[in-house]
Amino acid sequence: MSPRAPGGSATSAAVRWRRLVRARRAEMERLCPGGGALGAPYWDSRARRFAARTAGSATGDPLLSRLRRVARSSTTVLDVGAGPGRFALALAPRVAAVVAVDASPVMGSLLRRAARREGLTNVTTVTGRWEELDVAPVDLGLCSYVLPLVEDAATFLAKLDAASLGDAFVYLSALSADVFSDPFWRHFHGRPRQPGPTYLDAVAVLAELGIGADVEVVEVRVRTRYSTVAAAAKAYRESLLLADTAEVRRELRSLLSRWLVADGDALRPPLRTTPAAIIHWSTRRGGPARSLPPPNR
Numbered sequence: 001m002s003p004r005a006p007g008g009s010a011t012s013a014a015v016r017w018r019r020l021v022r023a024r025r026a027e028m029e030r031l032c033p034g035g036g037a038l039g040a041p042y043w044d045s046r047a048r049r050f051a052a053r054t055a056g057s058a059t060g061d062p063l064l065s066r067l068r069r070v071a072r073s074s075t076t077v078l079d080v081g082a083g084p085g086r087f088a089l090a091l092a093p094r095v096a097a098v099v100a101v102d103a104s105p106v107m108g109s110l111l112r113r114a115a116r117r118e119g120l121t122n123v124t125t126v127t128g129r130w131e132e133l134d135v136a137p138v139d140l141g142l143c144s145y146v147l148p149l150v151e152d153a154a155t156f157l158a159k160l161d162a163a164s165l166g167d168a169f170v171y172l173s174a175l176s177a178d179v180f181s182d183p184f185w186r187h188f189h190g191r192p193r194q195p196g197p198t199y200l201d202a203v204a205v206l207a208e209l210g211i212g213a214d215v216e217v218v219e220v221r222v223r224t225r226y227s228t229v230a231a232a233a234k235a236y237r238e239s240l241l242l243a244d245t246a247e248v249r250r251e252l253r254s255l256l257s258r259w260l261v262a263d264g265d266a267l268r269p270p271l272r273t274t275p276a277a278i279i280h281w282s283t284r285r286g287g288p289a290r291s292l293p294p295p296n297r
């Protein structure tokens with residue numbers, strides 16, 4: 001049942017999703033002007049670091065095992081928000097073709113370069129926002145760690161559904177995106193962070209679209225490593241939207257040196273795994289037409 005808004009009218013899951021994303025962005029903007037802009041320039045500037053952090057990380061990831069159970073050598077795959085391509089590149093050797101869509105041109109060029117290096121000739125990239133693109137349907141659609149960034153989840157998911165002729169998968173954290181930073185956020189900002197939407201909100205939006213999805217919660221290895229406490233403090237300062245002052249750096253270094261644990265030559269957060277949700281549905285072509293919920297903004 002949809003939650004009741006003051007005055008008695010029901011708030012749709014799609015509207016609730018949009019409000020959560022907007023409130024979180026507005027908080028980011030308030031704390032750091034420009035900090036709420038998470039479009040292509042944001043990902044362009046982080047693409048190389050992100051690629052280095054995620055390279056090879058699909059190996060052993062529960063989503064890859066799940067996708068491999070469904071994918072055949074004749075399967076065509078669409079990866080929406082593919083980034084530098086950890087899933088697109090890992091699937092390509094086993095399937096007929098992969099189309100990797102991403103809003104960030106730098107992510108796309110890193111993916112193409114990696115595909116060339118690996119001798120993969122069946123991967124194509126498309127640059128643009130998924131909501132605005134026209135891409136031919138495939139057998140298997142996938143979208144990993146993108147949805148909570150998107151305001152209009154209903155349109156985004158309806159498009160993914162329409163583009164997936166067999167199965168569709170959405171992957172996202174099953175904990176708050178702030179799992180590692182929440183105590184630090186509260187310490188520095190004196191209150192909790194605006195929460196983002198969760199995988200349960202995503203399932204509710206799908207239900208409004210007439211899509212019954214199954215959900216599997218899996219544990220994913222935490223790969224975050226820092227070479228020094230100072231490097232960790234820099235990363236946390238950025239994600240916590242804190243000013244770059246000597247006092248903040250000192251305070252963060254002091255807190256992190258007590259929280260991070262040694263792992264060989266590196267430091268890591270004291271969690272070895274975190275839960276993620278694999279949301280899956282089989283697309284039912286020929287069934288009743290699905291429609292978007294009314295634009296109850």
Ligand SMILES: C[S@@+](CC[C@H](N)C(=O)[O-])C[C@H]1O[C@@H](n2cnc3c(N)ncnc32)[C@H](O)[C@@H]1O
Nearest residue numbers: 043081082083102103104107129130144145146
């Ligand atoms: C956190 S990364 C995830 C990358 C990859 N799917 C993975 O799991 O490693 C999010 C990616 O989604 C892309 N993205 C965000 N919003 C998008 C949109 N509306 N359309 C297409 N790509 C989008 C970003 O450019 C970025 O590369």
